[in-house]
Structures are given as C-alpha cells and as structure tokens.
Amino acid sequence: MSNKKSLRSALTEKPGVPTIEIVSAIAVGTIQHFRKIQPSINDLVVGILARNITTLSRAITLVESTNSIHLAKANEVINACLPYAGKSMRIGITGVPGVGKSTFIEAFGKILTSLGKKVAVLAVDPSSTISHGSILGDKTRMEELVKDKNAYIRPSASGETLGGVARKTRETITLCEAAGFDTIIIETVGVGQSETAVHSMVDFFLLLKISGAGDELQGIKRGIMEMADAIVINKADGDNIKKAQFAKMEFNRALHLFPAKNSGWTPTTSTCSSITHEGISTVWETIEQFLILTKENNSFYTKRKEQNQYWMLETINEYLKTSFYNQSEIQNLLESTKKAVQNDEISPFAAAQLLLDKYFHTADSNKKEN
Structure with a gap:
C-alpha cells in the first residue's frame, strides 16, 4: 500500500456551510x-x-x-x-489580439470619468464561425470600469456579417449620446476589415501596438496606419520600456511615409502602460489637441456629414442583401442553383443573374398584389 497521499484536484471545493435556497416565488414572478x-x-x-x-x-x-x-x-x-445626439467625442480603438485593448480602455475610461466625463464603451466581440456564439467577456475584463457610475459597457456579438453589426453599432452610438454619454469608445474585434467600418463612425482612430513581437515591421500595415490618428505602444513597463521607446521611433518614421490627412492633423506616436497608467493621460491630451484643430478648421463637422451619408448607403446595401436572402422564393431556388454552379451546369455570373431576376420579379408581383 502506498504511503503517498492522493493528490486533490485544484478545482475541488472544500465542504463549507450549505447555502439555504431562499428564492421568492413572488420576486421571480415579478421579474x-x-x-x-x-x-x-x-x-x-x-x-x-x-x-x-x-x-x-x-x-x-x-x-x-x-x-x-x-x-x-x-x-x-x-x-x-x-x-x-451628436454631441459626443467618438473614439475608435483597435489593435491585434493580445495588445491589451480591454486593459487600456479600462485605464483610459477611469481617467476620463475622473475628469467628469460620461463614458460609454461599445465592445464588438467576435462570433464563432462554427457555433456562432460569443463570449462577451469585456465586462469581466473591465471589472473596475464596469462599477463606475459614469461608465456604461455594452459588449455585442459581431455575428455573421460585419456590416450588420457595424450599422447596429452606429445606431447604438446615437442612443448612448441621447442618454447623456459625452465620450463613446468603440473597441474593434482586432486588426482586419472591421477597422474600416469602425473608422467610418468615429472622430478619432487610435491604433494600439506592442513591442517585441515583430510589431515594428510586421505590424506596419498601410491601410491601418493611414487610418490612425495616433499610435500608442502599450505595455511600456518593466523590462519592456526600452523596447517600447524603440518601437515608438520606428512607427514615427513610418508615419512620415504616408500622405497628409485632409483634416490637417499629423498623427502622433507615444507609449503607455495600462498597468501603471503611465502615459494614459497623454493620450487624452492628444485627443483634445485633435479636437481643437479639427473643429477650428471645420474638418470635424465635414467628416461627420460624410459619415452620415456613408451610413445611409451602407444601410441600403444591408437592407437589400437581407431582403434578398430572406425571400422564400430565393431560398427555395438558391440551393439547387448552387449545385448547378458546382457541377459546371451554369456559370456563377449567369446563376447570379437568374437569382436576381427571380428576386425582382417576385418583388414586383408582391407589390402589384398589395
């Protein structure tokens, strides 16, 4: 017989005081x-x-x-x-997974609320392409900010189509502004096509980076860099401070390769630590300088008008797409047409035209009947 004690799993709970089930049937019914x-x-x-x-x-x-x-x-x-609505400062924040977006937003949000700002955080959480589910864990990650009475955090699933969520996020901004939030922060799902959608609904676009992960060279993506109004190298603490400073210089050089912005604003680079809060207040000072400049030269308001027009057209596109796929006649014809395309019985272009003709014909018939 072995004298070794059996190992207890770290996940095993020790017996404690049993809890008494005290659920009011009246309270449940009321809820x-x-x-x-x-x-x-x-x-x-x-x-x-x-x-x-x-x-x-x-x-x-x-x-x-x-x-x-x-x-x-x-x-x-x-x-x-x-x-x-329309009286808030809209800030988009993006960066690769692991850059510390949620930690940064919490530290940034706490500084803003300490200045008397009312902050709404709209966090888009990626949905699984397999289960179609989302974790929606941003409230858990921002445990201090979520308790702040002047902050509101709303995680949303990205769903199957980016455009639909982007439109809903744009509409959610309107509701948050009407509810008195003067600073709206939108956290994207990560570097990718979502940045274009978010950039088209915010006033200031912030790109978070980290050093020491090939970020200085591999992270310089022309599209994202051109959209950024500021680049902040996060996790500049401990042994990583020197690396962060080096990354700042590299990104600062890269910014000079891009054409000047229509707003007249010159993108900035800085470092910060979401843990020690070093450099976080500097980010807000940069945004304030951006606001002063763009409102004085009127580019702030011009951009807002262009964004409104853009979202009108995007909403039309999204509606037409939804209407097409939700039409029962299209749903019945779609599967057989897909198989015909796969078997080279019809070209993809002819198949698309066939489906579109069916859609418009059905829509015309329904309109005449009504």
Whole structure:
C-alpha cells in the first residue's frame, strides 16, 4: 500500500456551510412579468433621455434584434433620439489580439470619468464561425470600469456579417449620446476589415501596438496606419520600456511615409502602460489637441456629414442583401442553383443573374398584389 497521499484536484471545493435556497416565488414572478412587458416607443425615448441605463440597454437590444417588428420599433426610437445626439467625442480603438485593448480602455475610461466625463464603451466581440456564439467577456475584463457610475459597457456579438453589426453599432452610438454619454469608445474585434467600418463612425482612430513581437515591421500595415490618428505602444513597463521607446521611433518614421490627412492633423506616436497608467493621460491630451484643430478648421463637422451619408448607403446595401436572402422564393431556388454552379451546369455570373431576376420579379408581383 502506498504511503503517498492522493493528490486533490485544484478545482475541488472544500465542504463549507450549505447555502439555504431562499428564492421568492413572488420576486421571480415579478421579474418574469416585467421582462414580458414590452415598453412603448415613448417609454423608451423618455427613459433614454432621462439617462435610465436599463431603458437604454433594452433599446439597444431592439436595435440588435433581427426581428422585423423590433427593427421597425428601434428605427422610431432612434429617429426620436436623433435631435439629442451628436454631441459626443467618438473614439475608435483597435489593435491585434493580445495588445491589451480591454486593459487600456479600462485605464483610459477611469481617467476620463475622473475628469467628469460620461463614458460609454461599445465592445464588438467576435462570433464563432462554427457555433456562432460569443463570449462577451469585456465586462469581466473591465471589472473596475464596469462599477463606475459614469461608465456604461455594452459588449455585442459581431455575428455573421460585419456590416450588420457595424450599422447596429452606429445606431447604438446615437442612443448612448441621447442618454447623456459625452465620450463613446468603440473597441474593434482586432486588426482586419472591421477597422474600416469602425473608422467610418468615429472622430478619432487610435491604433494600439506592442513591442517585441515583430510589431515594428510586421505590424506596419498601410491601410491601418493611414487610418490612425495616433499610435500608442502599450505595455511600456518593466523590462519592456526600452523596447517600447524603440518601437515608438520606428512607427514615427513610418508615419512620415504616408500622405497628409485632409483634416490637417499629423498623427502622433507615444507609449503607455495600462498597468501603471503611465502615459494614459497623454493620450487624452492628444485627443483634445485633435479636437481643437479639427473643429477650428471645420474638418470635424465635414467628416461627420460624410459619415452620415456613408451610413445611409451602407444601410441600403444591408437592407437589400437581407431582403434578398430572406425571400422564400430565393431560398427555395438558391440551393439547387448552387449545385448547378458546382457541377459546371451554369456559370456563377449567369446563376447570379437568374437569382436576381427571380428576386425582382417576385418583388414586383408582391407589390402589384398589395
């Protein structure tokens, strides 16, 4: 018989005081009843303007819904809130996974709230292409900011189409602004096509980088660099300070290779540590300088107008795409047409034209019947 003690798993809980189940049936019934009651459009608008966070969250849920009834209701709420929106500073923050976006946003957000700002963080979480699920863990990662009464964190799943989520994020900005948030931070899913969508809805675009990971050369992607209004090398603490300073110089040199921005703003580079908070306040000072310049030369307002036009066209494109794939006649014909294309029985272009002709013919017939 072995004298060695059996190893206890680190995940095993020690027996403790048993908890008594104290759930009020009345409380449960009240909560369930409340959730079933759908607030009216007027109730939602009044609640948002009164800065009620629960009402704001319910309105955003309507915006994110794919239910046509919910979308129609959400559009009315957005239109009613529009006159009270547009007064915030919209900041987009991007960077490769592992760069420390969430940690940076929490440190940055805490500095902003200490200055009296009301901060809304809209974090887009990538959805699995297999299970279609999302972790939505940003609230967990920003455990200090989430407890701040002047901050609001709303994680959203990216879903299957970036465009749909981008449009919903744009609409969510309107609701948050109407609810009194004067600083909107949008965290992207990571370096990729999402940056283009986020760049088209923010005033200031911040690119987070890290040193010592091939970032100085491999991370210099022309598209992302051209969009950035500032590059911040994060994790500049401990033994990494010198590497961060070197990376700052490399990125600063790279910025001179790009054409000047229409706004007249010259992108900046800096270092920071989200752990020690060193350099975080400098980022906000940079954004304030950007605001002063772009508002004085009117490029701030010109960009906002261009963005509104862009999102009108994007919404049309998204609606047409959704309408096409949701049409029952198209759904019935699509699978057989796919097989025909795979078997070289019809060209992809002829197949696409066939489906489009069917879609428009059906739409015309439905219109005449109505």
